[in-house]
Amino acid sequence: MSTTVRAAIIGSTGYGGVELIRLLAGHPQVDIASVVSSSSAGAPIAEGFPHLNEIRTELLDDVDPALLKSKADVVFVATPAGVAAKITPSLLAEGLKVIDLSGDHRLKDRAEYETWYKKEPAGQDYLDQAVFGLCEIYGDAVRGADFVSNPGCYPTATLLGLVPAVKAGFIDPASIIVDAKSGVSGAGRGVSLGNHYAEINENFKAYKLNKHQHIPEIEQVLSDAAGRKVVTTFSTHLVPMTRGIMSTMYATVTGNRTYDDFVSLYRNYYEGRHFVRIRRDGAYPATKEVAGSNYCDIGFAVDERTGRVTIVSVIDNLVKGAAGQAIQNLNLMMGWDETLGLRFVPVYP
Amino acid sequence: MSTTVRAAIIGSTGYGGVELIRLLAGHPQVDIASVVSSSSAGAPIAEGFPHLNEIRTELLDDVDPALLKSKADVVFVATPAGVAAKITPSLLAEGLKVIDLSGDHRLKDRAEYETWYKKEPAGQDYLDQAVFGLCEIYGDAVRGADFVSNPGCYPTATLLGLVPAVKAGFIDPASIIVDAKSGVSGAGRGVSLGNHYAEINENFKAYKLNKHQHIPEIEQVLSDAAGRKVVTTFSTHLVPMTRGIMSTMYATVTGNRTYDDFVSLYRNYYEGRHFVRIRRDGAYPATKEVAGSNYCDIGFAVDERTGRVTIVSVIDNLVKGAAGQAIQNLNLMMGWDETLGLRFVPVYP
Amino acid sequence: MSTTVRAAIIGSTGYGGVELIRLLAGHPQVDIASVVSSSSAGAPIAEGFPHLNEIRTELLDDVDPALLKSKADVVFVATPAGVAAKITPSLLAEGLKVIDLSGDHRLKDRAEYETWYKKEPAGQDYLDQAVFGLCEIYGDAVRGADFVSNPGCYPTATLLGLVPAVKAGFIDPASIIVDAKSGVSGAGRGVSLGNHYAEINENFKAYKLNKHQHIPEIEQVLSDAAGRKVVTTFSTHLVPMTRGIMSTMYATVTGNRTYDDFVSLYRNYYEGRHFVRIRRDGAYPATKEVAGSNYCDIGFAVDERTGRVTIVSVIDNLVKGAAGQAIQNLNLMMGWDETLGLRFVPVYP
Amino acid sequence: MSTTVRAAIIGSTGYGGVELIRLLAGHPQVDIASVVSSSSAGAPIAEGFPHLNEIRTELLDDVDPALLKSKADVVFVATPAGVAAKITPSLLAEGLKVIDLSGDHRLKDRAEYETWYKKEPAGQDYLDQAVFGLCEIYGDAVRGADFVSNPGCYPTATLLGLVPAVKAGFIDPASIIVDAKSGVSGAGRGVSLGNHYAEINENFKAYKLNKHQHIPEIEQVLSDAAGRKVVTTFSTHLVPMTRGIMSTMYATVTGNRTYDDFVSLYRNYYEGRHFVRIRRDGAYPATKEVAGSNYCDIGFAVDERTGRVTIVSVIDNLVKGAAGQAIQNLNLMMGWDETLGLRFVPVYP
Structure with a gap:
């Protein structure tokens, strides 16, 4: 069986x-x-x-x-x-x-x-x-596929945080700015001065501003969601920690949508999808709250003074941003429950 | 069933x-x-x-x-x-x-x-x-018990590293010195200046030298193993990390025992016990190699110049040093395989 | 004398x-x-x-x-x-x-x-x-003053990064978005669960989105620079490190200004001011490069695809963001060289 | 002049x-x-x-x-x-x-x-x-010298903690065990898997047990102090931090010497030497309390139960353990006050 x-x-x-x-x-x-x-x-x-x-x-x-x-x-x-x-x-x-x-x-x-x-x-x-395996967005295409391209770590955190709002027209796609931060494991195990402990510890760095290779991947999906070409400002930063990504995303809100509107939209969009958790209490997710797990946690702040929404999305870059989502894709390819073998509780603290 | x-x-x-x-x-x-x-x-x-x-x-x-x-x-x-x-x-x-x-x-x-x-x-x-639930030492007594006292984190790392040598007479019990180091989670979630991030980060501290409440627990078991009263020098240090304990233990070797003798003794003693791993290759275990898991890894250095052995033992203080061993005890109490629900691969990196 | x-x-x-x-x-x-x-x-x-x-x-x-x-x-x-x-x-x-x-x-x-x-x-x-003591902007007013209000840490990093561009009309003030990150010492020495080591370490958090008390201070100065009321989107994040602030700032560029234009503008603006260092080589400053010192280092990325500039500004929050700038203010108040007693080389690594 | x-x-x-x-x-x-x-x-x-x-x-x-x-x-x-x-x-x-x-x-x-x-x-x-430039021990020989060999980082922390007791016969030199811990900068800026951030962070490692090249340097000085050949058990550990060394040292006390005896001995021995601070209050020094400075702080615990003393000595490995002591040696060579240019307050937090 x-x-x-x-x-x-x-x-x-x-x-x-x-x-x-x-x-x-x-x-x-x-x-x-x-x-x-x-x-x-x-x-x-x-x-x-x-x-x-x-x-x-x-x-x-x-x-x-x-x-x-x-x-x-x-x-x-x-x-x-x-x-x-x-x-x-x-x-x-x-x-x-x-x-x-x-x-x-x-x-x-x-x-x-x-x-x-x-x-x-x-x-x-x-x-x-190749099917682009961002499970919560393209899961239907993954089901039964034989060849899946697993998304990048930054795109996973970023796109899960943006796609519902872009698809629903809640934000102006042309206004999107993404300020992303990652732990050091994202750069892999190869040795370099850039991942030397003494250079990273007690340090916070910006790198590859507007030049990261994950940018076209993000824009490809956002354009698909928006139905027109989207370009974004995208910055990456290195955090003195091993695991974890946070994307803090900014966009202009259309039509006076409120915080509650965003929460409802996202809860509906991700209905039944185990690994996306929408924060509802005015709190924002922190990277450690998903550490070692396949969750992507998302929170919102809507600012009436500026008319912008700030969306915060976190993942463990090695799990939902790599190995975990790959297994989630396998589960979908095989027709299994997408959570099989992945229902880990985050490791906290 | x-x-x-x-x-x-x-x-x-x-x-x-x-x-x-x-x-x-x-x-x-x-x-x-x-x-x-x-x-x-x-x-x-x-x-x-x-x-x-x-x-x-x-x-x-x-x-x-x-x-x-x-x-x-x-x-x-x-x-x-x-x-x-x-x-x-x-x-x-x-x-x-x-x-x-x-x-x-x-x-x-x-x-x-x-x-x-x-x-x-x-x-x-x-x-x-109360049965003292140091599973690999007192597992037989735990099997079928209704009331188990789960060992402390420092005693778990220390005793798993010392008991086989003490029982076998490979070291002089009176010579034992334990230099122990722990991550901050060992002190619990209560707030104090002592666990304020800015006081701990990029800092290494000694505390409670010869005064830690885990000393009598260690001496109780060592005395049991030696068949006579044992007192030890025991120091604790705080490491700027969240999880992990290392006990570095020093003792005078009796009868010209070699590195290979120690490895053989420990491998035999822990034969069939899944959660103790003896390093055989001249390497020493590091705390991250057991992070998030129920393993206790042990390594040795025997120094002919001084006639002393150095034993290095590491655990995750919240797993093998607390919750994991408690579940291992439950498994034994219920007559189940002691590894049930505990076969996690360490989270690395 | x-x-x-x-x-x-x-x-x-x-x-x-x-x-x-x-x-x-x-x-x-x-x-x-x-x-x-x-x-x-x-x-x-x-x-x-x-x-x-x-x-x-x-x-x-x-x-x-x-x-x-x-x-x-x-x-x-x-x-x-x-x-x-x-x-x-x-x-x-x-x-x-x-x-x-x-x-x-x-x-x-x-x-x-x-x-x-x-x-x-x-x-x-x-x-x-009270004279607002942001030395490189309001130094003339500080000279000879008896009562100075020392700027906040976030405003110092942010305003030194934005004021020249706003004053010169290089960016649209209404488009400014600030994504700020701080080490834990910024929250002071008082104990709370929020600065417990095990809660902060290996964690990256967003907090007080659009609600930080430094927002009106930033807007007061930006409005002064722009000659009209400016409101900003301002986010704060907690980095697992003790010292350091980075403000990553986004704005729409006016009139096709280039990277070189920004570098020239800022170098001219801060001519003769020892503690602001403009990066010219396409690199971005990292917080550790100013650790323990009174420097504020600033770098730029201008993106033609989106028409936006990204400005990165770093300080040591306890020095340029607090005690160091306070002494710099004292130096100005006394009519001394503003660098007196402050020419520390950053502590690296 | x-x-x-x-x-x-x-x-x-x-x-x-x-x-x-x-x-x-x-x-x-x-x-x-x-x-x-x-x-x-x-x-x-x-x-x-x-x-x-x-x-x-x-x-x-x-x-x-x-x-x-x-x-x-x-x-x-x-x-x-x-x-x-x-x-x-x-x-x-x-x-x-x-x-x-x-x-x-x-x-x-x-x-x-x-x-x-x-x-x-x-x-x-x-x-x-070459004069061995451990300033507080061999300062007289350094004064006026033209060629000085600056001590290693581990030997500096260790020897400043042991020499007074060995010279005074307060401890049995044959009983000395040194458990040393260092931040990562001690290994230099060369890149290797061993100093990759993700391998070091949230990790505590033992390395080179009884094999570190600083052992003969320590034994050379201890033998000089004891008037006879001394061998020691010496372990080194890597701490997830950038700067700082702690040596925790164990030895058998001779003649019922008390805590107060040790404090008096060391205070007399280091009388007038600015950079050694003896803790008198039952507290032990932590590495951050000397960070960025040329201090070596030393504390003691004497345990009547075991007849052993534990001596804790901390330095900043890059200052007192390298560059700072080198400058202190220059000061002595030139006949200047040994503290010239070195009276930094430690950087805390």
Whole structure:
């Protein structure tokens, strides 16, 4: 009755990959069939991640589509951008289901990808085939799909906070400004001066203002929601913490909508969707309130003095912003309850 | 076959209590039947803990043994020391199973309790009845018990690191020195200048040198293991982090035992016990490698120059040092697999 | 030629007061003549601040204007809002110079104060007399003044980042949105659940959206700069760090001004002002780059796609945002070089 | 009367070098004449350290003894171990005074250096010539010296805490166990997975147990103090903070010495030495109480139950543990007050 799916994880030695291992280890209908790393193939996964000692004892596989086909039904691709586009065609050709956590299959327009990523884009047919897996917005398209492109961390927090208001015409899309903040794990496990502890601790930084590669992904979805081309001002900041994203979003309210109007709109829009929680009490969500979990919490402030709404949206960048949403997508692809294996209570404090 | 147990949690608004909620929410054979708080009775639990929004929607109950009896089979008492001793008799009188997470029933000697806790001790019959629930050491006594005293956080990390060596005579018990370090959550949610963020962040403090109330608990068990009275030098330090304890322990090695001897001894001693992981590769465990999980990881350094062993033991103070071990005790009390509902992969990074 | 001024500090047991002690201890022309605390009078200052052991050995004085007159020439008032308004008249009546670090004398309009502070405002004559000591904007008025109201921390970072552009008409004042972030020391040393380490660490929070009491102070100065009433959208966030403020500011650019135009404008505006540093290299300042110092660093991003400028401004909230600027004001009041005693290199890392 | 000394800093792009710049910039009798970096020669120092913008505008010099001779009187060598030994002879040959902050000239025994550093040791004549600059212990030898080897960070905190007791015979030298903890800046600015923010934050690690290269340095001085060969158990731990070292030290007390005896002994020993502060009130120093300053604070606990003393010693590793003590050594070498340019109040909070 309850099929067990065998999963492979490419990029198991990155933070996204190792978070997939953590979450899939507790999923009732998934077996981790292969952990894959091109850079560390042959080594035990626990060698680089001692927290996995005695939990995952297998050796890392190399990237080999035929081998993966023999072991797995679905492949999570948690590689850097540029790599996934090269691997995916052979995985699909083997008949494997693919969930790509990189940015390689999110933008439908190859020119946009080249502009923002400065890399060779994936083939147009693959871009056309990939379903953009922002579950609460495009869940219907994900159901039954074989190839899903998992959204970026910033876009997930941002779009879940904006789409209902844009779709309903509650805000002027041209007025949207997004001030986003992220913990350091979002930059991955690669070493650089930029993630040296002594440079980050007790420090707050702005980076890539109007230049982050997640901007076209956000605009693609907002344009889809608005029915016309939307451009946004988008800033990213680095917070001295490991996990968590907050997007603080500003927009001009149309037609005298009130705080209660926004709360009602969003509660209706996300009716029945377990992982979006709308704050109703005038409080704003904080990142720790979703830490380690797949929730996205959203709060509002409507200011009559300025006619603007401020929308605050938080996620755990490694869960709802990466591994958790990828599993939510798997659940939808398989026709399961989207919350399967994901009903974690946030880790607090 | 698989009975479901109904659990009540007294002290639900403290960090230990709210961690019990997090862990029990995922336990396959436990229902959270009542969350109890004398200070906040009548309010929704999520009011003070927004991370529980839409997850736990019930109101907090007051402390009422008869009410608890009507709702629950087992009560976790996660109150401050001094309170548990007063509540427990009436809970036991109602026929409820009790797991006390406070320090009130750990010391068998009432005078010791008075000396270290400066409070009225529990009655001697309750002290005699309470099984000291350090699962990997006293698990046999816990199996089938109705009343368990859950160990302190420092004693858990320290004793799991020392008992095998003391029992086997590998170290001189009189030489033991324990240098312990804890994250801030160990001090609870009560506000004070001592846990003000700006006083703790980017700071490392020593406190209660030789005066911590966990000392007699440690010495009680070490004396039991050694077969003679043991006193120890015990220091506690506050680390600018939320979760985690490390005990670094020093002792004089007897009879030229080597690093390999220690590893073998501990691996044998903890054979079949899922939650103790012995590091074998010359590496030492770090607190984050057990974060959010019920593991206790232990490593060793034997120094021929000085004839001493250094033992490093880490736990998550809120899991293995409190709520996790309490559930492990429940599992043993019920005759279940001790790992039921506790096989979390540590949250890393 | 070089007079030594005797200074008293009321509110010496708060973070602003103790930072004044740190900075004044190194000022070549100031003697700390009295440290004052109504709550701890009679105790040694080092009792509550062990870092001052053997550095400041005097006892705390009570608030006594006549006593202060006998000891001091100038009084720094670093009390909570509401207290300064009550103390100041008697200090001025004694002929003491006063620098008020609280919010009590910043707003010229008593009704505004009541609306935002929910407290009894200071007398109108005192409000009229107090010079708003944002040194780089109103320095001319401060020179020779006897009574200065020291700006708030958020307004300092925000206004130094906005005023030149508003004055020059480079941005549309009606379009200004400020997304501000602060370390925890900004909330003072009083204990509360809101500054408990375990609640703040690894957490990022939004608070007081459009409701912060610094909003009218910002709008008062922006209106003055624009020559018409300006209202702003202003959000505040709490960063898991002790010191530092960043204001990220958004506005619509007028007349196709470029990045270079903004840099030139600001460099000209702040010509000769030591403590404002304009970043010219496309990089944005980070809070740690001004930590422990009196600098305000400002950077820009102009986005042609959206027609908006993003301005990033950082300060150390306890220095340029409080004690440092207060001393800078003293320097101006005394006719000294404004950098006297303040040429600290930021503490990095 | 007051000569100004011209100083060069080799290794200006490391944390020790940049801290020398911060401190020397405020020294009344030192001019920074050259900042030197072999890796970044020709670039402005502020390029890699934006906090120095507009403060230090010169370009980095290459390592060139003749050039340095033309510009400077004294050279601070803040390079990694192994490099200083190669550079120093030519600097001394030019007649420059040298203060070496690396470990290359601390151990008098070349074989010891090879064993612990795994590098080619300096020549024996240089080792003989170098004065070990632990100012409060060997200050008399430093006065007038031309070549000083600046102590390591761990040895500074540890030895200032132990030497008086060892010299006075208050403790048994064979019983000494040192449990040391350091912030991350101690590992330098080089990037590695070991100092990646996400790996360090909310984590506490033990490393190099009994294997740290500072052990022979500590034992060399303790042996000198004891008049016989001393070996110690020495553990190092990494604390999630940027600055600060605490050494918690354990030893068996001889002859029933009490807490008061220890306080008296240490107060007498450090009489007149500004930078050592002995805590007298039963409290223990915390690292933040010396942050940014040149202080070493020491506290004691004597335990009658075990007959042991616990000594707690804290420093800022980059100041008293590196740059500050180097300047203190310069002051002594020049015959100045040892506190010149170093009377900073600790930065708190």
